[in-house]
Amino acid sequence: MVELSPSNFRVLNRVPFTRAKPECIFKRVGDTSYVYCLSGQTKIHNIGSTCVGVDKFGNKYYENLDYQSGRHRWVEYGDKNRYNASQVPPEWHGWLHFITDHTGDEPGRYEWDAKILERELFFNETQSSAHSLPSNRISSRVIDLRFRHIALKAIHVSNFLDAIALLMLRPKRYGIEHKQNFSGEGDEYIYHSKGHSLNPGQRDWTRYQPWQPTKTS
Amino acid sequence: MGLGLLALRATRTTSATLTRFSSSSPISRVPTISSFIRTIISTPELQKPEASAATQSDPLPEIHPPRTPLGGARVHFTNPEDAIEVFVDGYPVKIPKGMTVLQACEVAGVDIPRFCYHNRLSIAGNCRMCLVEVEKSPKPVASCAMPALPGMKIKTDTPIAKKAREGVMEFLLMNHPLDCPICDQGGECDLQDQSMAFGSDRGRFTEMKRSVVDKNLGPLVKTVMTRCIQCTRCVRFATEIAGTEDLGMLGRGSGEEIGTYVEKLMTSELSGNVIDICPVGALTSKPFAFKARNWELKGTESIDVTDAVGSNIRIDSRGPEVMRILPRLNEDINEEWISDKTRFCYDGLKRQRLNDPMIRGPDGRFMSVGWREALALVAEVVLKVKPKEIVGVAGKLSDAESMMALKDFLNKLGSNNVMCEGNGVNPQADLRSGYLLNSTISGLEKADVFLLVGTQPRTEAPMVNARIRKAVRATQAKVGYIGPPADINYDHQHLGTGPETLLEIAKGTHPFCASLLAAKNPSIVVGAGVFEREDKDAIFSAVETIAKNVKAIRPNWNGLNVLLLNAAQAASLDLGLVPESENCIESAKFLYLMGADDTELDKLPNEAFVVYQGHHGDRSVYRANVILPASAFSEKEGTYENTEGCVQQTLPAVPTVGDARDDWKIVRALSEVAGTPLPYDTLGSIRARIRTVAPNLLHVEEKELPIFNAELKPEVSQKMSKTPFGKAVENFYMTDSITRASKIMAQCSASLLASK
Numbered sequence: 001m002v003e004l005s006p007s008n009f010r011v012l013n014r015v016p017f018t019r020a021k022p023e024c025i026f027k028r029v030g031d032t033s034y035v036y037c038l039s040g041q042t043k044i045h046n047i048g049s050t051c052v053g054v055d056k057f058g059n060k061y062y063e064n065l066d067y068q069s070g071r072h073r074w075v076e077y078g079d080k081n082r083y084n085a086s087q088v089p090p091e092w093h094g095w096l097h098f099i100t101d102h103t104g105d106e107p108g109r110y111e112w113d114a115k116i117l118e119r120e121l122f123f124n125e126t127q128s129s130a131h132s133l134p135s136n137r138i139s140s141r142v143i144d145l146r147f148r149h150i151a152l153k154a155i156h157v158s159n160f161l162d163a164i165a166l167l168m169l170r171p172k173r174y175g176i177e178h179k180q181n182f183s184g185e186g187d188e189y190i191y192h193s194k195g196h197s198l199n200p201g202q203r204d205w206t207r208y209q210p211w212q213p214t215k216t217s
Numbered sequence: 218m219g220l221g222l223l224a225l226r227a228t229r230t231t232s233a234t235l236t237r238f239s240s241s242s243p244i245s246r247v248p249t250i251s252s253f254i255r256t257i258i259s260t261p262e263l264q265k266p267e268a269s270a271a272t273q274s275d276p277l278p279e280i281h282p283p284r285t286p287l288g289g290a291r292v293h294f295t296n297p298e299d300a301i302e303v304f305v306d307g308y309p310v311k312i313p314k315g316m317t318v319l320q321a322c323e324v325a326g327v328d329i330p331r332f333c334y335h336n337r338l339s340i341a342g343n344c345r346m347c348l349v350e351v352e353k354s355p356k357p358v359a360s361c362a363m364p365a366l367p368g369m370k371i372k373t374d375t376p377i378a379k380k381a382r383e384g385v386m387e388f389l390l391m392n393h394p395l396d397c398p399i400c401d402q403g404g405e406c407d408l409q410d411q412s413m414a415f416g417s418d419r420g421r422f423t424e425m426k427r428s429v430v431d432k433n434l435g436p437l438v439k440t441v442m443t444r445c446i447q448c449t450r451c452v453r454f455a456t457e458i459a460g461t462e463d464l465g466m467l468g469r470g471s472g473e474e475i476g477t478y479v480e481k482l483m484t485s486e487l488s489g490n491v492i493d494i495c496p497v498g499a500l501t502s503k504p505f506a507f508k509a510r511n512w513e514l515k516g517t518e519s520i521d522v523t524d525a526v527g528s529n530i531r532i533d534s535r536g537p538e539v540m541r542i543l544p545r546l547n548e549d550i551n552e553e554w555i556s557d558k559t560r561f562c563y564d565g566l567k568r569q570r571l572n573d574p575m576i577r578g579p580d581g582r583f584m585s586v587g588w589r590e591a592l593a594l595v596a597e598v599v600l601k602v603k604p605k606e607i608v609g610v611a612g613k614l615s616d617a618e619s620m621m622a623l624k625d626f627l628n629k630l631g632s633n634n635v636m637c638e639g640n641g642v643n644p645q646a647d648l649r650s651g652y653l654l655n656s657t658i659s660g661l662e663k664a665d666v667f668l669l670v671g672t673q674p675r676t677e678a679p680m681v682n683a684r685i686r687k688a689v690r691a692t693q694a695k696v697g698y699i700g701p702p703a704d705i706n707y708d709h710q711h712l713g714t715g716p717e718t719l720l721e722i723a724k725g726t727h728p729f730c731a732s733l734l735a736a737k738n739p740s741i742v743v744g745a746g747v748f749e750r751e752d753k754d755a756i757f758s759a760v761e762t763i764a765k766n767v768k769a770i771r772p773n774w775n776g777l778n779v780l781l782l783n784a785a786q787a788a789s790l791d792l793g794l795v796p797e798s799e800n801c802i803e804s805a806k807f808l809y810l811m812g813a814d815d816t817e818l819d820k821l822p823n824e825a826f827v828v829y830q831g832h833h834g835d836r837s838v839y840r841a842n843v844i845l846p847a848s849a850f851s852e853k854e855g856t857y858e859n860t861e862g863c864v865q866q867t868l869p870a871v872p873t874v875g876d877a878r879d880d881w882k883i884v885r886a887l888s889e890v891a892g893t894p895l896p897y898d899t900l901g902s903i904r905a906r907i908r909t910v911a912p913n914l915l916h917v918e919e920k921e922l923p924i925f926n927a928e929l930k931p932e933v934s935q936k937m938s939k940t941p942f943g944k945a946v947e948n949f950y951m952t953d954s955i956t957r958a959s960k961i962m963a964q965c966s967a968s969l970l971a972s973k
Contacts, residue, residue: 208568209567210572
């Protein structure tokens, strides 16, 4: 395959052949991609998408609401050569898997300590105050019916609306630092889509047989 | 005949019956709307034609929309008095005398279904599908075999004609297997199409179908003889056009079979064409069997490069793969046939391909590198070598653009040693008439005496051979042949093997001179194998003397022909790829091979640096120091000039493999790295450069005939040697890097040459 590295590009395409061509490619792809093309990789799917955030490992999280639902959020791993899903830290996991709309780098609002959480959820049965919960309340009109069973449970807590706020709550971490799993264990279970280069059932679409020297001279 | 056209026709006739029925006889059963929509109807009227004819005894005068002749059929009146008028469905049409009813219908724009009739073969009249009604004739007549007579009233869409077709179709389908889903002809089958348009919707046959044993016709043609409908097109093709009486008809009645009489292979070089002319799936392509369906394929109209004829072909591809090659109609070059080499060489395009630039390491092994490194190395070496020691050789398959770029590049470096293989060391490139087939391929039909000098057209250019055979069959033209004993498939006289026979004819002492002198249009064909001989100037001067003696060169006829061998030859001589010194390869320090695999490299000095630019790892690669991968003819747009001077262009059908690039682009890039950039970087600007050198190479699909003739040539004082003429093509099936890489061609040369 032709790698579009700048060096090859200049030697074989731009300078000797035609000056118009490279620009044409970039124009079609869009202005944002120009940099990407030159930096070694053409990422067509990132065009027109918003980069929602970057985590501490350098993984970039993208969203494009024009895409098919369920495919509209994705991660671009920071380390392109060695990656697996354990690189996504827990604070981003929920966003990436459509569990919550809150991104992993949202500042402190819901950053609750596990201890406080535990106290609020389970010790409120002893009629302690829950007013240490965040004060920004959600209007009761937006409360969905599916929250009702939680709401019923939350009567014990103290306040219906506080319980909804609790639902939005996302623990920061479970007391230990997140670690990527690069041990190789379980790698065979990683799903690679059909066209992916790491898919074990990938077919060889090369329709020619390259030259094999039959004699040496 | 496309299905759409047939369906359209069927609908049109149905609507005509509808209006006629409803207007003239309201008592008769008026067809309902549903029968109007269905294109195939079996109605009671059709079962009893006499009754329906009686009901419409007084048809209203019909107004016909103007019709255009089918398939661009044109009428050519050699003698205006010979014109006769016939009526096709009440529509008057003027045709020359001697045309058949079917041809008259074609001129009138009415398509008659047919299986056995083929306009390039003799008329057999045995399929009966073309039955039409002729007024005052008691029975329907087979229109393909019936000559049209003045005032004949032909009816093609009456109930009688329709019933006749329906009946014939029922008989044909009686013994035809219902295996369309597994048949390779499915989708392009005449029987399939016509049974949809003209057949009945049911059959009455309840017996067992007959089955026939398949025949082995060799590695190219697959036979499923149960599907055969005995149209005998293949038999007539083999005897009339291919000239090998291999196929024939055995048995009578339902035991009738097509086959070789004894178990043998089809030994013709045109055998692949029986696949095209077979209207059903009885003869299909063996290499293509079960590979693809015809509707999955993308057709690209291109040019064949395996010989110098430049046959027009359609490259059918699926994705990145060439799936098959079919002929395209060109009356001036290949009519509608192509040779087996053209048709089946395509699997060579997928094998032994060079896909990465490679450099030979110090251990003698090749290693893949990037373009940058490869070009930098070549540029570094070429700048160290003295300009005189730089030599460039263009290969057999090079296109005009890349040869132009190569010549310009080497000229910029100061060398003028550029040549094209097959042209010999000292080619004559000054007079175009000295290397072209001046009487043109289609013009060969007009010749009445042929003199073949050191050429075997059957292996060198099968399409030219088919023309000569056509002339021999049609006008009993005489053929004299000078050369080694060869298998020529028409009547000929073997005059001798060496140049001394040529001298005898030039002096006028040979008995064949009488027929040459008596000829109206004598045609002398010299093979391009003569170019490689030391005494080629002497031979050409002898040939020119003969041409002068027999008055072969006149204002309206040029009978002095050279039959070239390779696709690149004519264009290379037009562009002036003539080496400066005759023994430049012996003294070369830097050799640039652009796809040249048949160049003798034994005399090359050991220290010479060889660059091989090409698409296949063939012969010369093993001597190369640097390999630059290029694209094959199916992957690029290139200009080729054929042996008669007709310029044609190939079109890319599939993407290039790996990292390969077009030939001219590589030369252009190399010139930039070497610091002598060529002044063009698009195909358009390189053609503008060609315009200044050889403007005829831009007139695509035109023949630019040479203006000056051999009289302008200086006298030669060369001695003619006694060496007899050799064979220019040893193995017809393997002549260039593509065909040598092909497995099918290897099978052919193994099985067919062994069977001889």
